[in-house]
Amino acid sequence: MREFVSGTQMKQLDRYTIQEIGIPSLVLMERAARSVYDTMIKERLPLKKVLVLCGSGNNGADGVALARMLHLSNISVDVEILGNPSHFTTEMKQQIEIAKKYQVAFVKNKSLSEYTTIVDAIFGVGLDREVGGGYKEKIKEINQADAKVVAVDIPSGIDSATGKVLGCAVCADWTVSFAYEKLGTVFYEGAEYAGNVRVADIGIVKMPEICFPISTYTFEEKDLKEKLFRRESGNKGTFGKVLLIAGNEMTSGAALLSASSALHTGVGMVKVHTRKENRAILPVQLPEAMYCFYGKKEIKSEALAESLEWADVVGIGPGLGTNKQAEALLEFVLKYSKRPLVIDADGLNLLKSKLDLLEKYEYPVIMTPHLGEFSRLSGLSIKDWKQQPIELTNELAHRYNVTLVCKDARTVIADGGQNVYVNTTGNSGMATAGSGDVLTGILLGLLAQGYAPLDAAVMGVCVHGLAGDEAAKEKGKYAMVAGDLITYTGDVLKKRG
Numbered sequence: 001m002r003e004f005v006s007g008t009q010m011k012q013l014d015r016y017t018i019q020e021i022g023i024p025s026l027v028l029m030e031r032a033a034r035s036v037y038d039t040m041i042k043e044r045l046p047l048k049k050v051l052v053l054c055g056s057g058n059n060g061a062d063g064v065a066l067a068r069m070l071h072l073s074n075i076s077v078d079v080e081i082l083g084n085p086s087h088f089t090t091e092m093k094q095q096i097e098i099a100k101k102y103q104v105a106f107v108k109n110k111s112l113s114e115y116t117t118i119v120d121a122i123f124g125v126g127l128d129r130e131v132g133g134g135y136k137e138k139i140k141e142i143n144q145a146d147a148k149v150v151a152v153d154i155p156s157g158i159d160s161a162t163g164k165v166l167g168c169a170v171c172a173d174w175t176v177s178f179a180y181e182k183l184g185t186v187f188y189e190g191a192e193y194a195g196n197v198r199v200a201d202i203g204i205v206k207m208p209e210i211c212f213p214i215s216t217y218t219f220e221e222k223d224l225k226e227k228l229f230r231r232e233s234g235n236k237g238t239f240g241k242v243l244l245i246a247g248n249e250m251t252s253g254a255a256l257l258s259a260s261s262a263l264h265t266g267v268g269m270v271k272v273h274t275r276k277e278n279r280a281i282l283p284v285q286l287p288e289a290m291y292c293f294y295g296k297k298e299i300k301s302e303a304l305a306e307s308l309e310w311a312d313v314v315g316i317g318p319g320l321g322t323n324k325q326a327e328a329l330l331e332f333v334l335k336y337s338k339r340p341l342v343i344d345a346d347g348l349n350l351l352k353s354k355l356d357l358l359e360k361y362e363y364p365v366i367m368t369p370h371l372g373e374f375s376r377l378s379g380l381s382i383k384d385w386k387q388q389p390i391e392l393t394n395e396l397a398h399r400y401n402v403t404l405v406c407k408d409a410r411t412v413i414a415d416g417g418q419n420v421y422v423n424t425t426g427n428s429g430m431a432t433a434g435s436g437d438v439l440t441g442i443l444l445g446l447l448a449q450g451y452a453p454l455d456a457a458v459m460g461v462c463v464h465g466l467a468g469d470e471a472a473k474e475k476g477k478y479a480m481v482a483g484d485l486i487t488y489t490g491d492v493l494k495k496r497g
């Protein structure tokens, strides 16, 4: 698992390392600059003529130290300082003094066309407002230059907690981040601006639990290998029974995708409770599932109660619709189910009037809202979420005592506890109809096989994204459809299981 921090958290760790542990700031800076230098050499960046652009803070000071190292290695390098000298940090003044003694060249406003590599050391985690004026002009120039661009710690202009572009930002080929990758290059747009990200250990202490109320991780492929477990002696009973309440008269596809995806995740049995209109199609398309059909004016409560008793986990929502009948189904489940529950799509849209029942529900719940659904559930705007994705996801999860899978290009998963997860698998090809239905099926499949709700959620979202990545490799991001995610879910589990 990789851990991420915001700029504020990083500053706390810097401060702790310097003040409490006693490693001098300049020592950390020397290591930071060295790690950028090493990356430039290792990645064979074109070092015929390098320009290091520095701001007035310690990101700029890293830049000056780096320029000195390049200069001492006989690489032709110029330094341009953009910041106001009256704002220089102590370290920046020291670095300039040292560099001058080594005859490092300081330049002003030279054309960028003569440089083969440009180093962006303008702003690091100290960026705290929109970029404007001369900085903005210079960043635009960098982005238009032909040179390769290396960002020090984070591309200048990217908000280190949210990935938002503050006015404008440097578009880098490489970003060398110190100690931890910053959330700003995990979330979009920052993820696109950062290019390849390398994290360098510069000796900052790794004890965020001391400093932070929330720690943020990503669950990755190698974690999946460790977590996945399938007992050879198992049978279809032990691999779990899923009851899926999904699909209205015109939306059998959503039920099909979820049910099929649960089966492809290794679950023992799936029963679908759906509308009569789907009788002709669903059993033909998915004979492996069992079915219970209800008519227009009923929910078949007796059969439903039996199925709720039979199942190990229950899913409700995909393609369910939001009419009175769908509402009655959700109400019935919330009142009478005694199993872990996954609520998705229309289930979430109906939830607003059933929050009292949700609060009384005594079993684990996973909810999978996209940002629109999150907004309706929380009363907050999508813009609010984008400003504080980690905190707001965790707060809502805490408020309803559920595991929340908040779906976006970077899905955030939280259960109101100390650890929040940001998913880093997947791609834009997954923004296609039915992709969420597949995720619901995967989550149900994992839950039914006995994984704890938060584990099932982080594993499921990771698997879903990896399946998307395999689909993109084979079919391309334009052509891939939700059904492909099911096929590749099998491949992902086969390779990592």
Ligand SMILES: NC(=O)C1=CN([C@@H]2O[C@H](COP(=O)(O)OP(=O)(O)OC[C@H]3O[C@@H](n4cnc5c(N)ncnc54)[C@H](O)[C@@H]3O)[C@@H](O)[C@H]2O)[C@@H](O)CC1
Pocket (backbone or CB within 6 Å): 014, 015, 018, 025, 026, 028, 029, 032, 055, 056, 057, 058, 059, 060, 062, 087, 089, 122, 123, 124, 125, 126, 127, 128, 129, 130, 131, 132, 135, 152, 153, 154, 178
């Ligand atoms: N000893 C340390 O504290 C270490 C710091 N390191 C580096 O230091 C960086 C953080 O340094 P700082 O905290 O000095 O911050 P930065 O160097 O990121 O930037 C802060 C400076 O930029 C100004 N500024 C912020 N937003 C602006 C805007 N939109 N327009 C114009 N000016 C703006 C601030 O007023 C301040 O002068 C890290 O990203 C990392 O690169 C590393 O060397 C590791 C050790």
Ligand SMILES: [K+]
Pocket (backbone or CB within 6 Å): 059, 120, 121, 122, 123, 124, 151, 152, 153, 154, 155, 156
């Ligand atoms: K930078």
